[in-house]
Amino acid sequence: MKNIFLACLLLVSTHIFSQDNGSVKGKIVDVTMNNEPLLYANVALKDSERKVQTNFHGNFEINNLTAGEHIIVVSYPGYETIEVPVVVVNNTITKVDKGLSAIALNLEDLYIANKEQTTIAFENISAKKEGTK
Numbered sequence: 001m002k003n004i005f006l007a008c009l010l011l012v013s014t015h016i017f018s019q020d021n022g023s024v025k026g027k028i029v030d031v032t033m034n035n036e037p038l039l040y041a042n043v044a045l046k047d048s049e050r051k052v053q054t055n056f057h058g059n060f061e062i063n064n065l066t067a068g069e070h071i072i073v074v075s076y077p078g079y080e081t082i083e084v085p086v087v088v089v090n091n092t093i094t095k096v097d098k099g100l101s102a103i104a105l106n107l108e109d110l111y112i113a114n115k116e117q118t119t120i121a122f123e124n125i126s127a128k129k130e131g132t133k
Contacts, residue, residue: 022088025061026096028054028074038076038100046071046083076100 028043029035037058044051045062054060062072065088075081079100086094 020067020090021064022067022090023061023063023093024065024070024072024086024088024096025059025093026098027058028060028076029058029097029099030079030102031099032102035099038079041074041076041079041100044073044075046073072096074098074100078102078105 028038028041030038037056038054039056039058041054041058041060042051043054043060043062045065050062052060052062067088067090070086070088072084072086073081074084079102082098082100084096084098086096088094
């Protein structure tokens with residue numbers, strides 16, 4: 001009788017302390033490079049502190065998400081940032097496979113900005129050297 005009571009207590013306590021959460025996992029690829037995995041892309045839960053990075057194969061996983069609708073934000077420097085709505089179901093893994101495209105940058109604007117910054121930096125260094133003499 002004592003063993004049956006302990007077994008029932010164990011089953012009930014396991015059910016009480018288990019949490020009904022889901023997970024999101026997937027793969028992020030580089031669309032402009034023939035769907036090569038995008039290493040170390042940022043995958044974050046919008047309006048939350050939870051974020052992960054993709055591994056060497058472009059895979060990621062976010063565990064212990066409450067059931068319901070969430071928005072996953074995927075970003076990588078030099079690439080577009082996308083928001084992916086997902087529905088998380090209890091005790092289920094939701095799959096998200098997405099691709100990012102590179103952003104076209106105007107190199108002339110970057111060159112001019114760097115030239116101005118370099119000129120200002122040299123002026124500051126020259127002023128400091130003259131002041132120390």
